[in-house]
Amino acid sequence: MSLRELLERHGLADKATLTFREVADLLGVGRPAVEELVRSGRLRAVRVGRRLHVPVSALEDFLNPVVDLREAARVALGLLERAGFAPRLRAVGEGFVVEVEGEWAVGLTPSEAAWALAKRLAGPKEV
Structure with a gap:
């Protein structure tokens, strides 16, 4: 299943950024796992107001890495x-x-x- 299909299934297809909870639900992991991915630099996050969010493009890069x-x-x-x-x-x-x-x-x-x-x-x- 593609990321787009997964986003649609969870009602998130129109969002450009996702909360850590939304990412955790999509990946089937806990929120601490998403926090560790961000902290380690494996998943990019951006600040939206006072909170960190994960751009959908960053989640796509994480799930489908490009090898140089x-x-x-x-x-x-x-x-x-x-x-x-x-x-x-x-x-x-x-x-x-x-x-x-x-x-x-x-x-x-x-x-x-x-x-x-x-x-x-x-x-x-x-x-």
Whole structure:
């Protein structure tokens, strides 16, 4: 179920910000858990008058985090190295190639090439 559907089900679809209690009800946790998420910086809150509220956009970001491509590529290369492979990166023309064990992928940036290779290696094997 999407966040929008969940908001509609709870009668909160027209709100831009939510109280900690509303967030707790949506997530199925207690209010102290929401307070800890805000305190730890994992969930953004804004001050509305004297109280803190959670913007719906912040709740959406929390539930559907976006991973930076550079970070994902760094992790993928690190996992390949830990598995005993030695990925090689080289510039070609206007882009980059990453190669490991005869598999390779191309990207405009090193991160794009590394991520493309990781997706290829993680995908289903061709028969």
